[in-house]
Amino acid sequence: MLMASVTGIFSPFPPPTISCQLVSKPALALTQNKPDPKSNYSSSSSRKALSSSIKAATEGMDERTRRIAKEVERQKAQEARERKEIMNRKIASQKAVSVILRREATKAIIDSRRRKGPTNPKKLLPRTVLEALHERVTALRWESALKIFELLREQLWYRPNSGIYIKLIVMLGKCKKPEKARELFQSMIDEGCVLDCESYTALLSAYSRSGLLDKAFSLLEEMKSTPNCRPDVFAFDKVHCLLSDMAIHSIKPNTVTYNTLIDAYGKAKRFSEMESTLMEMLADRDCQPDVWTMNSTLRTFGNIGQIETMERCYDKFQGAGIQPNVQTFNILLDSYGKAEDYKKMSAVMEYMQKYHYSWTIVTFNIAIDAFGKAGDLKQMEYLFRIMRSERIKPSCVTLCSLVQAYARAGKLEKIDGVLRFVENSDVLLDTIFFNCLVDAYGRLECFAEMRSVLEMMEKRGCKPDIITYRTMIKAYSFKGMHSHVKELRELITMVQRPPLKRKKPDF
Template sequence: MAAPFQLSFSSSFLPSPLPTTAKSAAAPPLRRFHVLCSAASSTSDLPKKKHWKAGEYPAQIQTSTTQLPKRRTPIKNIKKKLDNKNNAKAWVNTVTESLSDAIDKKQWLRALQVFEMLKAQPFYRPKEGTYMKLIVLLGRCGQPGQACQLFDEMLQEGLEPTAQLYTALLGACCRSNLIDKAFFFLEQMKALPHCQPDVYTYSILIKACVDATRFDLLESLYDEMSERWITPNTVTQNIVLSGYGKAGRYEDMEKVLTRMLESETSIPDVWTMNTIISLFGNDGQIEMMERWYEKFRDFGIEPETRTFNILIGAYGKKRMYDKMSSVMEHMRRLSFPWTTSTYNNVIEAFSDVGDAKHMEYTFDQMRTEGIRADTKTFCCLIRGYANAGLFHKVISSVQLAGRLEIPENTSFFNAVLHACSKAQDLMEMERVFKRMKDKLCRPDSTTYSIMMDAYRKEGMSDKVYDLEQEMQGMIAKTESEDDVGDIEDTSPDVNQVLSV
């Protein structure tokens, strides 16, 4: 057994530098990132650019002005398959593929619309897998009400619920912080012989409690798991470990680590390592992050791509570009690929300080290497250009996101609202806010904070008051959705499930 693992914050271990590599002529793209070593360039002397015109966001996409990289001609057999697929006239293939495409692109509203079209066809038969994918999608897109309604429709179609379907529904509630509703579904599961909760069900609930700092519920969940002979696994313990760390409860975090070392089912792994170093990295405690990185290595835990991405993100936030570049070189030397998260961390580092030059250079290299950008990529780009005062490039970034079909979530709209506020364009900010609501994307506290700050700077106290009232209404609506009494009107009760 490994030596006792002590979580001591007065450790005698000296922070060990991360491994670096010598210059190599074999990897020229790698050395290009040595621009990261220089301090973020000042953008104060950049020429002022014309702001967007009224109503220009969302601008109409002109596909002819910016050409995307051409795809290579497919080989003969693949091209033949694609031609056959494109020539197919069957309505069945079209609807099912459209549904799959909408789910893959996380377009929940379009997915529901296509699903309604599918149900209207004579060949339609309800399938558990289809409902599972849709419920998971709705949960990820912050639509727990739609997930509950879909679950109810599934029961009406004669499908029997399963533990997996209930866990997906429970997870959809947890993602929107509807903990009471999640516990309500847990009680339903326990009342059904074939839908008993498992370790994954409890892990999702535990994560929701941790995220909401409801640590008082953790012990009761652990006790309930013990009564049901369900042993917490490493994933469950890592969730609790992360929650205690974020809350600054280091003594409780040490107890969890000790239990993990004494257990045979929840021993520390690379995720444990990632959890600990990310806690210190996000808190800006670089020396402690490096120290624990070396400690976990001494325990025989090898890093992975995510581990290095955590280190890169932490160094980037502290503007330690030398070490950020060193980790990226180390990844190349060990044949770890640079991923979307890797590039996002570098782009975010330059975005925060408005270094448009290096941010743009990194994004160009990302696309050159064929790494797919995601919503966070464009959030960072939009904020970075706004911080640099390059508002015309905010528009081009939004247009490019549209061409690449990047999902527009709350964070995306918040980034555009931030740009409007920076440009002092309140009319455009209101248009973006309206579009956000039209897209059924729920505003959060950051959304209202950005807008209220913009109105305060202009002395528009009446607008600030209206937003405060609207925000309170949103909070009240969320609380009403979390009320168990309302749940019984819109979701299946135990008797209804048993009768199916």
């Protein structure tokens, strides 16, 4: 079970209230006037009057009944039309998705124009393709989004649109794909789209998210020399000079400008510049901080272990009316995990559950890794079970955390359980996972299993890197197995250096 909720750090948000008012329908009382046997209806005038009254009442009821029946029929017809429209949209969407999924296999046929008719991929409905593109951009499925965008550009009705390009560039920035973003930016230029501050800012954000400060600064200089496109953001190592230049040209920075600067300075660990930029933003009445400002600030102080400063900033942002989102709580979880404050971690997780902030894969990965490092295998496994019950697919980061935790605890049988899970899942494994596995077996002195990892890598299409062999060499050297060390030293000269580290998912 998770620990008690936060007291003192988080001011609780009032939960939403739903008022349900039950309204009872009044009963329809049908009364029938029975004739008085003592009454005299013998006179013809009385009978005629009664007959006329009954006839008028009957005609009125018939007319009312006909109106009600007509209204019911009209509503039924409208509902039928709406159901038909919804069904037609679903069918059209299914057909479009089917065409998109078969696109690669039928590309040669499309190019040769042998495929014709209403299902021709070059004659898809604009709404269908644009909706499919929007869904994938929103879900940050960048590979699928780019394929659909290529299909969009092949349509007979396609015209270059800078808005679509900007949305894709922003998506690629969030996915840490700055080079892909630059390629789209160049395609945007080649297709004759008008470049403005928004398009440049989108690419600038992509660079800053990945910490490419030199490219970001070069882009700022490029903006200055672009006709009719004066930048609304100058930043980084020459920020004071550039901000002065902005003031001369009467260019005021906006919220996006400040957020980009704060985030970039934080990732570059240039804390004094970050704090001064934040103070300038707060002093500017036209630029209000938002949740992205808060998240960048919290992430910066959390990463350097200044937990109290992070918490004070959280309180001040919240006091200013800025409400946190899931990314905010993921940042807090990661910061508390690094500080080994597991009580506050549990409190944040309970807070998210209480106020219905859905846990993401990043949330689970942070918590699983933190409790695994703390040796709390029971809590780690409990979170992993919740993750699977929520139908959130584990990633290599998840599996690495499990393997490392079991290795530290000396639980060889648990590592075998992780491998059984891998065999029955479609998780895409990478070299980093196998390196974790090699390190785990080396710690446990299971050298036969450690050697077998190389065969597993070959079956999965992963190549060993320098870290793989160095980890094995370290394990063999510790046990004095010099012949194996010599063999591996010969192999290490033929491999390339791996990336410095796995890219951390954006909170």
